[in-house]
Amino acid sequence: MARIPLGPPILRVGQPAPDFTLPDAKGTPVALASFRGRTPVVVVFYRGYW
Incomplete structure (x- = not known):
């Protein structure tokens, strides 16, 4: 049976996070790299709105 990756590798303490882009609260895309x-x-x- 072939192994199927479950997701990206787990980060360890002190290890840099991989770059990603997500929308902010207003929907504007923000890249993590822009803060580096x-x-x-x-x-x-947040898991949802409440």
């Missing part, structure tokens, strides 16, 4: 070297970044994923 400028400021610490906190990424929060």
Whole structure:
């Protein structure tokens, strides 16, 4: 049986995050790379609206 990858590899503490782009609260695309070297970044994923 072939192995099917379940997702990207798990990051370890201190390991840089891979670049990705997601919409902000207003729908504007924001790339993680645009913050690199400028400021610490906190990424929060909301499961829904409440």
